[in-house]
Amino acid sequence: MRLLPWEYAVRNLGRHPLRLGLSIAGSALVVMMVLAAAAFVRGMERSLSVSGSGKNVVLLGAGSEESLERSEIQPGVGNIAIASIEGIKEQLGVHYVSPEVHMASLVKESSDSEVTHLTLLRGITTAAFLVHPQVRITDGRSPGQGEILAGRLASAKMGLPDNRLAIGKSVWFDGRLWTISGRFEAPGTVMEAELWCPLKDLQLAAKRDNLSCVVLTLGEGEFADVAAFTKQRLDLELSAMWESEYYGKLLEFYRPVQSIVWITATLIAIGGLFGGLNTMYAAFAARVRELGTLQALGFSRFALIVSLMQESMLAAAAGSLLAALLGLVLLDGLAVRFSMGAFGLVMDGPVLAAGLVAGLALGIIGALPPAWRCLRLPVAESLKAT
Numbered sequence: 288m289r290l291l292p293w294e295y296a297v298r299n300l301g302r303h304p305l306r307l308g309l310s311i312a313g314s315a316l317v318v319m320m321v322l323a324a325a326a327f328v329r330g331m332e333r334s335l336s337v338s339g340s341g342k343n344v345v346l347l348g349a350g351s352e353e354s355l356e357r358s359e360i361q362p363g364v365g366n367i368a369i370a371s372i373e374g375i376k377e378q379l380g381v382h383y384v385s386p387e388v389h390m391a392s393l394v395k396e397s398s399d400s401e402v403t404h405l406t407l408l409r410g411i412t413t414a415a416f417l418v419h420p421q422v423r424i425t426d427g428r429s430p431g432q433g434e435i436l437a438g439r440l441a442s443a444k445m446g447l448p449d450n451r452l453a454i455g456k457s458v459w460f461d462g463r464l465w466t467i468s469g470r471f472e473a474p475g476t477v478m479e480a481e482l483w484c485p486l487k488d489l490q491l492a493a494k495r496d497n498l499s500c501v502v503l504t505l506g507e508g509e510f511a512d513v514a515a516f517t518k519q520r521l522d523l524e525l526s527a528m529w530e531s532e533y534y535g536k537l538l539e540f541y542r543p544v545q546s547i548v549w550i551t552a553t554l555i556a557i558g559g560l561f562g563g564l565n566t567m568y569a570a571f572a573a574r575v576r577e578l579g580t581l582q583a584l585g586f587s588r589f590a591l592i593v594s595l596m597q598e599s600m601l602a603a604a605a606g607s608l609l610a611a612l613l614g615l616v617l618l619d620g621l622a623v624r625f626s627m628g629a630f631g632l633v634m635d636g637p638v639l640a641a642g643l644v645a646g647l648a649l650g651i652i653g654a655l656p657p658a659w660r661c662l663r664l665p666v667a668e669s670l671k672a673t
Contacts, residue, residue: 289585289586289587289590290586290590290593290594291581291586291590291591291593291594293597295594296594296595296597296598296601297601299598300598300601300602307602310599310602310603310606311602311605311606311609312606313606314602314603314605314606314607314610314646314649314650315606315607315609315610315613316606316610317555317556317606317645317646317649318606318607318610318611318642318643318645318646318649319610319613319614319642320552320555320556321552321556321641321642321645322610322611322614322618322634322638322639322641322642323552323614323618323632324548324549324551324552325637325638325641325642326614326618326619326632326633326634326638327545327548327623327632328545328548328549329632329633329635329637329638330623330630330631330632330633331538331541331544331545331625331630332538332545333475333630333633334475334476334477334630334631335477335534335535335537335538335541340418340419340420340421340504340530340531341529341531342376342504342505343418343502343503343504343505343529343530343531344502344503344504344505344510344513344527344528344529344530345500345501345502345527345528345529345530345533346360346364346368346500346501346502346503346513346517346525346526346527347360347499347500347501347525347526347528348360348524348525348526349524349525349526350526351526352526352528352533352536353536353537353540355389355499355500355533356389356390356391356499358389358499358500359495359497359498359499360497360498360499360500360501360523360524360525361497361498361523362386362496362497362498364386364498364501364523364525365384365385365386365498365501365503367520367523368384368501368503368513368516369382369384371516371519371520372503372508372512372513372516373507373508373512374505374506374507374508374509374512375503375504375505375506375508376503376504376505376506377506378417381414381417382414382503383414383417383418383503383504383506384414384418384501384502384503384504385411385412385414385415385417385418385419385501385502385503386412386414386486386498386500386501387409387410387411387415387486387498387499387500387501387502388408388409388410388486388489388490388493388495388498388499389407389408389409389410389499389500390407390408390410390489390493390499391405391406391407391408392405392406392408392460392461392492393405393460394406394445394458394459394460394482395458395459395460396447396451396458396459397457397459397464398459398464400459404445404446404447405444405445406441406444406445406480406481406482407444407480407481407482407628408481408482408483408484408489409478409481409482409483409484409489410483410484410485410486410487410488410489410490411483411484411485411486412485412486413429415483415502416429417504418502418503418504419473419478419502421473421474421475421476421478422471422472422473422478423471423472423473424436424469424470424471425439425469425470425471425472426454426469426470427454427467427468427469427470428468428469429468429469430468430469430483430484430485431468431485432485432488433463433464433465433466433488434465434466434467434468434484434485435458435465435466435467435468435482435483435484436467436468436469436470436471436482436483436484437452437467437469437470437471437482437483438470438471438472438473438478438479438480438481438482438483439470439471439472439473439479440479440480440622440628440629440630440631441479441480441481441482441629443480443622443623443624443629444480444622444624444628444629446624452467452470453467453470454467454468454469454470455467458482460492461491461492461493465484471483475630475631477534477628477629477630478628479628479629479630480624480628480629480630481628502530510527510529513527514527541625544625556645556649588662591658591662592654592655592658592659592662595654595657595658596650596651596654596655596658598654599650599651599653599654600647600650600651600654601650602650603646603647603649603650603653604643604646604647604650606646607642607643607645607646607647608643610642610646611639611642611643614634614638614639614642615634615639618632618634619631619632619633619634620632
């Protein structure tokens with residue numbers, strides 16, 4: 288079967304620059320929506336899956352397995368766990384056991400500000416940097432009394448400019464100013480959206496003497512040892528779970544949000560597809576006589592459909608590449624707020640592949656109905672078309 292030369296489809300694209308530009312722009316917008324949705328889902332999944340360490344076990348209040356903010360345990364659980372559980376990781380006599388307080392609070396920029404910002408606070412000791420090795424202080428130092436260590440995405444979570452949480456700046460909550468002592472990063476985790484402060488200070492601010500949880504890192508020990516400890520000490524009312532399991536449950540909780548994002552992107556893509564169909568109908572309808580002439584010269588309808596699909600896919604591919612470039616520049620790492628904090632959109636290989644596949648599918652689907660409608664006319668009628 289004889290097909291039209293590839294160059295024929297390429298030359299036809301340049302015959303109407305305005306129409307070509309609209310086709311590329313339409314394809315780029317549709318692919319951008321697909322990329323944004325995929326980057327959102329990918330970013331959320333990565334932040335919640337990376338946040339938990341595979342060796343960390345969380346001790347929290349029984350019945351509060353779905354929320355550390357609601358958990359309450361006795362203040363001495365950390366020391367009791369060290370004395371009761373064998374196999375906790377240890378270095379130079381220091382056990383990897385971190386008592387922590389997790390709470391959400393309204394923070395203001397100053398005492399006279401009327402605007403409040405919801406943020407996540409974590410009360411820590413120096414052991415927190417042992418059990419959370421993802422955390423790295425990039426500027427300044429760990430917090431002292433009345434000081435705060437701000438995560439890289441904490442400003443995004445609070446809806447503030449990044450320089451507002453620079454070292455030396457201050458925020459207001461619990462009736463006093465807290466000074467920013469440093470900044471930290473924990474790439475790909477939800478911890479980057481938190482404010483860390485000394486455990487005792489946060490307990491005083493929250494007017495509580497208990498803890499939210501104790502995070503411990505296992506060395507030679509096993510999870511069964513920790514589970515046995517919680518069952519033996521019924522007076523402590525504890526529950527144990529892998530840290531990765533806790534964040535995995537949070538990810539399942541947010542599955543409906545991810546589904547809504549995909550549904551929204553799909554609906555917008557369908558709208559863009561119908562817009563592309565209109566453009567293709569107009570483009571192909573103006574070439575009915577040309578297509579009839581090619582059939583008279585001996586080219587089959589299949590050969591013409593292949594050529595028209597080549598044109599459509601070239602325009603869609605150009606739009607997809609443009610969208611991928613814009614996505615890498617504008618979307619990659621863009622902070623998105625959600626109830627657990629904030630995370631960055633992720634434009635990695637699978638996300639880009641999904642966008643490019645969507646663009647090529649748009650080129651194929653957008654060309655077939657218009658091409659079939661224009662080619663179903665008899666050759667004689669096509670040659671008379673105006």
